[in-house]
Structure formats: C-alpha cells, structure tokens
Amino acid sequence: MTVAVWLMISAVVLPASYFAWSVISIDRASGRLIQTRLTAVAARRTGDATEAPSRLATLGRDLTPAAYVARLDRLLANAGRPASMPLDRLLTLKPLAALGGALVGIMLGAARSPQGAFLAFGLTAACYFLPDLLTYNNGTKRQARIRLDLPNVLDQLLISVEAGLGFEAAVARVGTSGRGPLAEELVRTLQDIQAGRTRREAYKALAARSTVPELKSFVAAIIQADVQGLSIARVLKPQAEQMRTKRRLRAEEKAMKLPVAVVFPLLLFIFPPLFIVILGPAVINAISTFSGR
Template identity: 40%
Template sequence: MAKVIDILSKLSLPEEGWQNSIVRTRFLQAGIRNKNAPLYYYAVKTLLTFVLPVVVFLFLRFTQPKLPFILLLLFVLLTAAAGYYLPEIVMSFITKKRIERMRNSLPDMLELMVVCTESGMSIDAAIARISQEMARTNPDLAQEFYLSGLEMRAGATRIEALRNLALRTSLEELHDLVSMLIQAEKFGTSMAESLRVQSEVMRTKRIQRAEELAAKIPVKLVLPLGLFIFPTLLIVMLGPAIIQLIDVLKHK
C-alpha cells in the first residue's frame, strides 16, 4: 500500500524543495504536521483526477450505451476537474475553520499573557504557561504557542519564533503582534503595556466581527422568508377563503 501511495503521489507531487515552499506552509496552516500527509494528499488527488474519471467513463459506457460520446466526454472532464480541485477545497475549508477558531481565542490568550507579564514573568515563560492553560479551550492556538516555546528553548530568538508562529497560523493579528513586540524590544517600552494595548485592540475587533455577523442576519433571512414562510402563511390565511369562493361559484 505504501508503494502504491508513493507512486501515485509522485504523479502530482511538486518538485524537490517543496518542504520549504508554500506547499508545506499550507499543511502547517491547516494544522497537519504528519510528514507523510503530503504523500497521502497528492495520492488522493491523483486518484480523483485520473482514476475516478476512468471509473465514471466505464460506468456510463456500460449503463448508458446510447449516451452521445461528446456528452460522455464532458462528464469525464467534469469529474477530472472536480477530482483535481476537491482536495484543495477541503484543505482550504479546514484551514479557514482553524484560523477562525484561533482568531476568536487570540484576545483571551493575549489577556493571559498580560497577566503573566505583569506578574513578573518573561515573555518566554508566559508563552510556555499560556500554552498549558489554553490547551483545553483552544488546542490549536495552544499548540502553536507551545511550538514557539520549543523553538526558543532550542536556540531560536524570540522574534524568529514569533514570526514562525505568525506564518504557521496565517493570522493577521499575530503579524501585528510580532511587529509590536519588535518595536517594543527595539525602543525599550514596557512589554506588559504593549501587550495590554494589543489585547484591547483585538478584543474590539472581535466585538466588531460579532456585530457585523449580527447585522447580516436580517439580509440572510430574506430568502428563506420569501421562499418558505410567506407562501405558507398565504396558503393558511387565504386557503379557506379560496375554498369557500370556489364552492359559491360552483353553486351558481
């Protein structure tokens, strides 16, 4: 099975050096760190792109022998296109949901970091502590901060670790946080105060996102109201009157 997966993945796997390219970054942003995950991903992509259209072709050829060849070819091409883009769509969906979960929990994690730094802990120690405290409420973000702590303990600088964190999470708020920490370290300003300001900004943005979603609800309700609720109400209210009118017209 491993040999088959290796052969299939090589048909669509990018050229050498993909481990350090945007392909590897996409898997990290989706939270997939298994070293064999890209091989499985591209093997499935190859199967869906080449094998599935052949299966569809044979199925339609034997079950619908009178189907025109042009239409049959169109079905095969559509199946191949869908098979090629389906894994990418699934990957994008997983990444988007993960980023959304981390974005919603980031203000809470920053507030914990403010509490830790104001109590006298360093940024490195605060990152290690909040990665433990947030492991249950948001395991995705806690794991990313834990990896940043491991990087710093392995010898990477704080800025490099935080930049890698922002790259793995693909969060604009974390990019802003890294820039703020760089400026605070460069000019010698208080880390706790800088983190508090950034936490307030992120909390305000979260409230604004919630208000934006609430403002979109009436617009989203227009379609179901017009298609399902209003016709039903009309039938309930006008139905008896229409039946009585039909009976009166019949008797005349």
C-alpha cells in the same frame, strides 16, 4: 460486464483504503509528536532529511509544478500541518484520486453517451482538486478559531506578565494550559526557540503560518518591543483592548446582517405556507360562492 464492475469497485476502494490508512496511521502520542516536530525543525536547519520520501511521493512531487507545491504547503500550514496528511502524502493522494475519478467517469459515461469523455475529465479534475478543497476548508476553520481565541489568549498573557512571569514563561503557561489551534501555535513557537531559532525568527514564523491580521499585528508589536527594549506589559495591554474591541465590532456586524439573511428564508419557506393556511379556506369559500355550489 463483470470486469467493468470490478474495475469500478477498485477505483473507489483503492483511494478510500489509502485515505483510511492515512487516518489510522496518526501518531496520537503527544510526546512523539513533539519529538517529531523538533526533529523536523532541526532537519530544516541542517538540510538533512530524516526520512526518505516514497517513490510515489517523489513521482507526485516531480509531476507537480513547484509553485503549486508551494501553494499546497501554504494550505497545509494554514491547516496546522495535520499529522495524517503531510505534504508528500497529499502529493501522492492527489494523482491516485484523479485516477480513480477517471476510471469511474469512463465506466459511467464512456459506453452510454458521447459526453463520456467530458464526464471522465470532470470527475478527474474534481477528484484531483478535492484534497485541496478539504485542506482549504480545514485551514479556514482553523484560522477562524485562532481569530476567536486571540483576545482571550492576550488577556491571559497580560495577566501572567503583570503577575511577574517573563514573556516566554507566560507563553508557555498559556500554550500548555490552553486548548485550540492558537495554543498549539504558541507551543510550536516555543519549540522553535528551544530548537535554536532566534526569538524574532520564531515569532515571524508564527505570523507566516497564519492568515489572521490581528495575530500578525500582535507579532509585529512583540518584535518591535523586543528590538526597542520596551516593556511587554505596555505592549500587551493596548493589544488586548484592541482585540476585544474588534471582536465586539465583528459580533455587532454579524448581528446587523442577521435580519437581511433571515428575509430570504422567510419569503421562500415561511410566508407561502402561512398564506396557504390563512387564505386557503377563504379562497375555497369564495370559489364555491361564485361558482354557485
């Protein structure tokens, strides 16, 4: 029994320790982060690896299908590629989490019921796909924040361009002075241009890193204006108006859905206690009257 307890504790502590180490090892120095991103862009262009992956990361990549690796990379791109969880570390963490889930499932169910194998399999699958779910959730929140910030960013770009700044200078000003994921994406786009990418490739990469249709439409308009030599201000103004209109329509749509969403909590949690308080004494009096007490 003591060995089983130690195995169970190890199955929980080892993945948790690895995750804690992943969080603690975040490089919070902005200058070093920018340098790392620039180095990564240069490495992708030249085909040279700047850092050899660990054996566990190599093993995890070999055991994972290529299509699934591409899907994980897409999820990380939507989540902003957090420094605490690169792709190789995610591929390493998933098998370790699955192993921990399998051990816990075996310890909890194998010796007590014939369904222990199903419990172990369920915990293994849940622990294996839990990092995917967390990454997807972070990516969804990030894309929602980008959609929310896009109208304000377009207004700031329009004001800067109309004030006489060039488009790249306006993007740099908005990106460095702003906060949030959209400002980070603008800064990264400028870094791609500085690293040697063409403007068209950099903005296409910006659209590819996001799932927001409005941002993709804005990037397509900017690329088209660059190809045809149109004024950026003439492109930004209708784009900004369109984004503001869409944001207002989304707010109105949510407001119209609110009464429907409130109905179920009212029926389940508000009306029953209210009826008990109002009708309870009357029911008690009626029962007392008809029972002759």
